[in-house]
Amino acid sequence: MMALSGAARGEVSEGEEPGKPEAGTAETSAVDNGAAAPGTPVAGEAAAGEPGAASDSATDTSQVSDSSLAGFDTEMMKSRGIDPRIAEYFMEGARFSPGMSLVTLSVNGQRKGAAMARFDDKGKLCFDARFLRRAGLRMPGDNEPGAPDAKTAAGAAHTDVGGECLDFRGAWPETVVTLRPNATAVDLLVPTDALRPDAPVRADFTTGGVAALLNYDLLATGSQSGDSSTRYYSASNEFGFNAGDWIVRNRNMYSNDGTTSNFSHLYAYAQRTFVAQEAVFQGGEINVGNSIFPGPAIYGVQWLPEMALKRSTGGGTNIEGIAQTQARIEVRQAGALIYTTMVPPGPFTLSNVPLLNGSNDVEVTVIEATGSSRKFVVPAAQLNAGTLGVTPGYTLAVGKLRQLGGDVQVKPWMATGTGTWRAGRDVGITGGLMIGTQYQGAGVGVDSRLFANTTYVSMRALASNAVREGNRGAQLTGSASTTLGQGFSFNASATQETPGYRSLTDTTQDTTTDWINNHYRGQYTAGVSWSHPTFGGLSLNYSRSNLFVGETTQRITGSWGKTFRHATVSLSVEKGIGGGNVSNGNSVYLSVSVPLGKRSVRGYVNRVDGSTRLGVTYNEVVNDVVNYSLNAEGRPTEGSASGAANVSLTPYYTRLNLGASQYGTSSTSYNGTLSGGVVAHRNGVTFSPYAIGDTFGIASLGEVAGIKISTPQGSVWTDHWGQAVISSAPAYTSSRLEISTRSLPRNIDVSNAFQQISPGRGSVSYVNFDVVKVRRLLLHAVGPDGKPLARNSTVMDAEGGFLTTVLNDGTIFLPNTDAVKGMQVVDRDGKVCLLDFTLPLTQDLNAYFDEANAECKPAGAAEGGQK
Template sequence: MVRCRDVGGRQPDGLARPLEEGLLQWGLAVLLIQAATVTHAQPPLEFDLAFLELGGGHGGADLSVFATSNRLLPGRYVVDVFVNDVFVEKREMRFDATSDGERGSDALPCLTLPMLEEWGVHTLAFPALVLAGEPDACVNLPAAIAEARVAFDSYRHLLAVNVPQAAMKRRARGAVDPQYWERGINTARLGYQFSATRHGGSDFGQAQTRNTLYASLRGSASLGSWRLSHAASFLRGLNGRDRFQVIDAFAQRDIVPWKSRLLLGEGTTPSDIFDGFPFRGIQLGSDESMLPDSLRGYAPVIHGVAQTNAQITIRQNGFAIYNTFVPPGPFTLDDLYPTASSGDLEVTITEADGHETRFIQPYAAVPALLREGVWRYNVTLGQYRNGLSDPNPTFGMASVARGFPGELSLYGGTIAADTYQSARLGIGKNLGRLGGVAVDVSHSRSRTHLADDQIVSGRAVRVLYAKSLPDTGTDLRISGEHHFSRNYRSFDDAARVRQGAESLVLGAGRNRIEGTISQRLGEGSSLYATVGVQTHWTANVNRLYQIGYSSRVGTANVGLYGNYTPGGGVPSRWNVSLSISVPLEALWGGSSGSGRKAAPTNLTYFLSRDHENRLNQQMGVSGSAGSDGLLSYSMNATHANQGSASRSASLSYLASSGRFDASAATGPGYTQTTLAAAGGVLWSGDGLLLTQPMGETVAVATVPDAKGVHFERYPGVSTNRDGKAVIPHLNPYRINRIAIETGRLPRGVEIRNPVTEVVPTRGAVVRADFDAIVGVQAAFALIDAHGAPLPLGAMAENDEGQVLGVVGTGGLAFVGGLQKSPGSFLVRWGGADEQRCRVHYALLLSDPDDVYPYVEAVCR
């Protein structure tokens, strides 16, 4: 007999007393579960069952399931393996019953000699392991190695193996064995960025309105170990001209034994020895990101100041590689797409009234010192290309670097083409506390004119210095280059001269100095400065100076910024500004209260003055809505010393399917309205997924049949109705932790393994699977065929062996993961056949979300 009632905020009278009596016992059961440890070495806990007889409790309880940490039955399980607290792999392992057959003992993992070898254990140093016998024979690791421990957490499916460091093979810190790198699944992806702006007002002349458009598409596919990619951009400027460019198109794959990458198509040469430049051809070279603790590719941070809602466009080698909109005030762009090119970046700030400001951001990479015995190489064959014009010469380039004892590195390379030859040789040295320095010399020969075969040659010397002090927060980079004659050319300059560019401008640089420094100043304060100076044989000098300071004063954030670009024949440009941001609640001493803290609303003040004697003052309010801060907003009002006033507002929303932005601004003589979106689409064998901007390497998380599951550190990402979500911006060749926010799981969803780790290769789409129990939750009053309540501590399980709930006193159990239609589940309180039974149920579901079904059922 099965009787169903609803239980929740309004309980039936007959259920109130049983529930009140059962809460204490349910709480006891939960405490017993939490009290259990996850190590097999700890002796079993013992419980005095007489306490459960107090107050008329029922006997027959079997609490042996709580006596050990997991009560794991023999079988095969997929587990995450951690060795000395470092994730090494996910694998299926066999768990065997204990040899003594002790009642209530957990099954133990079967560790084999090949497993220990893979995990880096120095097995040859321990006779008990060498004599283990067959490769698939189980070994007793704690008995073979003193102080070694093995523990298993059945809730998280986590196997923890701890081995003394002396018993481990030497391995570079931070290394992940290549055998655990995941090449991922076959997929196709399309990433997009789109913005459309409508400009209006008298500032735009008779046209009254003008539209600007920017679109960037990057399509890619993963086929086994191969990665295919194609990127293009479209730009319509204020002049109404359209420009479509193919940025790159290539196929690439890892060559794991060589720690290298093979590229076919369009790419960029490395910038560690020669200046990087774009090419079309074939390239084989070292990929430093595969190495442990190696330096990652350096990308510059762009600083600037916008007077209005401004459009920022960044070009490199003639290609528009980045476009975004920023609100009035100082801005920092630190999310440029990874690139190896060291070509200077041309930054254009287009204000809402159409006024443009341009500056050149120097970009040169400092070659990293290599560890002793480490090689780095690159070979490139192809055709030079840029986004400007033809013809493009064919070339071959080779470079090599090696680390020697004494923290010394030697490097060199050569470039050869019909119209150009160059060679460079250099040495790098670690100076200890003084930083690292590299010095090299180069020689070039080039034909510089289209009309004749005149050959010119020149020499140059370059000094590169880098210093980083993590303890003090100091990061310094300086590069200097001197050309001994006006005839020295880089390959990029020589090619552009052959294309008809003015050689006095491009190829005749004399000296070049670039430097950046960032310094952390106490708690919450930092300073940065950038200097770039380039002189030419024509006596022209290009300079750029930037400085910025930010600090936290109480609850306020204060910033001072300045930049200066000398004119060199045209008026010099400069700008100084002050910004202050204060949380509104701090102005009247308010607080966010208890619970999840909402994102603060900030009151901002911005003051700037520039070379045209424009003095702007701006007041604004900005903040985020919701506890996750997915919807951000800002409203600003600006007043200039000419008496003009302007207003602007913007909204941005980060959804699981993309980022969407809108802004509007108006002022004397102009109006501006912008709509923008960025995101992507991913296709796999399971269908299409809409995503946020993905980056190069991603994971597809699967929580079967669970919609609305969120993930830590990935705001806005949640599973769709099929239980799938795309986790963006993973680090290749490194351990990436993906964790579910268990505190905000949808109703009816329980997660067995809320955390998993993946180690993807570059450009891969890997799987991150979670074990979920999804279904209806209900309260049961369970009795056996004789009318007696089921024993306290009995486990309710589904047919797959997943635990759905625990029986409390009086046979009361709260069970999850149930089917909406009639179904059944197993109840087990021991190993004998008479210690298990099956419950058949049919639930009466009610509409209110706070009401759970209540079922009285016989377990047969």
């Protein structure tokens, strides 16, 4: 009961005196059907946290006398049928449960993160030596030479019975302790002399933890058309562990198209964030990041800024396109297959592609269910959304080149450094050097914000000297983005190279033939977007690439969308021009979507290279586990039809997608994906429907299975052992975890349905939700005369402690039946009787409470309680 009171009351400052307003000046707002709500101010009681709030420490419940009830209008309580004994209970303010509790600690306004705190049986905070160290506090003389002074001796003498709690407040009487049980927080305001001068500065995040993980992503597709058939399989895995804020990862990818197999080992590295330096150390098979140069893959080490602790100068970009059928998308960077997925027919956006770096172009291949394919390139300048994509700070890397796309002629050693400095409030300067075996490079860049931060411009210039090839050259890159008026924005980028320019990875290839045939002289992008409440949103993007051999490739994409009252209309356009080995795939896609609660219907028209398709798709989200879609499509010009069905399953601990399609009468395709993660931790092994990130955690809910918890990544469910994986949490920021109370069994209560975590990079957070198995009981009680007990009579336990009050018609609600033996009822005249009832043998878990009849017998006539 006291825990509920503390949770409802808010905050209380220790050491304040109970308020004593004039009698009859306040209303009994806590009376509902005659029952006083726990933790709600009764007549004359100040709200917690306001002047006159009840104290957690100054009031000793074992010594409450009648005179201490002067702060309550006892006559008004009697007139409303409320036993004045209730005042004794509500004299106590908010309090923590006795024992150890995990709290959020704040000292002089500086948050110290999570800390274990001890509370005595009166809810008073215990200042033991461990807590003082954690809070960065000291007793007088602790950090001074010589013997402790008199105040120190007095503080050491005033300990509790166990000899553990120091009299910190006696030593520092100016101290203000604010307890907030509802937020599981403790706020301290102490004199500056009480702060340890050598206390380390601790930010508001947790560190440490040990766990191992495995992420998996399996894809299988197949098609049958006439006498020919195709098969494709891919498997991506990442495994590693976190220990002491170190992150160790190994990532691989395997693919097989039925005739050839390909295995890509993408990386294996260890890294750790050093918070004081706001930087990350990384070593192993890595990709050089945060560099002004195109990031090569190396065997080596690097030191780069921690982006979560520094604001990056640029964001990412989306990869957009249109699929004509259920298509497979392959994304390659630096010659390596880094991502593959399935998309339904229509426009698609890939927003979570794990790029190796922001300096190499990305090649996207769209493979249709019919077997046709087309490719397009996203220039590196576009990946950084109009900026250099370099985080302020210093980056150093040393190592030996490794090639992701196959064997190379040479693997040179290299060393590179990049630094970014601020030259005024709105200008940043970036410079760097790269030195390799028979190779030198230098680069400089400028970022600037103009016109009241509405325009962002960046320029980059790289120069190279490839000694072995005898080539010297330069690459120039410029980008700009601006917001012109409300809802209108524009961005553009351009990259130009001279024939003699070489990156370090270029020197590993035969640049006399292959390089000149496949290398770009210039790459250009431009995009415009506009949004209006009436006319909707419009965007148009253009890219152009020129090879040194004279071949030109162009791509135009555009989209428009508008949400009306009952429908959403969208139009997407894609057009490719040029490129000898690139299918243009010109496409126009118009769709109208109508939401119907958990269901939706979408009709569309798709015109591709002169062929028109008409279709309709039905989607339904059945529940948290199952959603599916059905599609029917016709081709009027060809006189053919097709159909497709897809189902997505999230059976709590993994994710499964299955699909099948029929195109005409002779072509069939199918696909399936399985993805998720597994974590081995100190409490066992737990499966996750999502891939595990570099910062994650484990939530525990007793041993209660199937409980839904909302996490930053999405909803997860506890397994048979009450464990669930917090698959990914943003580092150095707060995230909320919340239990869906509707998923709790009827016999389970939680003291707090949400918790907040603030993890450091590479930490493993262990979050425990306190659960209590309860059995709620609703008694229909009558007195010795057979009539219902009087409303507002007080119900007390065998020791005389307040439990609740009698409601209408003699009903008594007990939130927990652990202590029901010997219950007694006291009416307004002071008459006492003992409750006698029989508890049902089995608990009804489908009902919120059990019901039973009770008889209240005069004291001495019955034992009372449960039979």
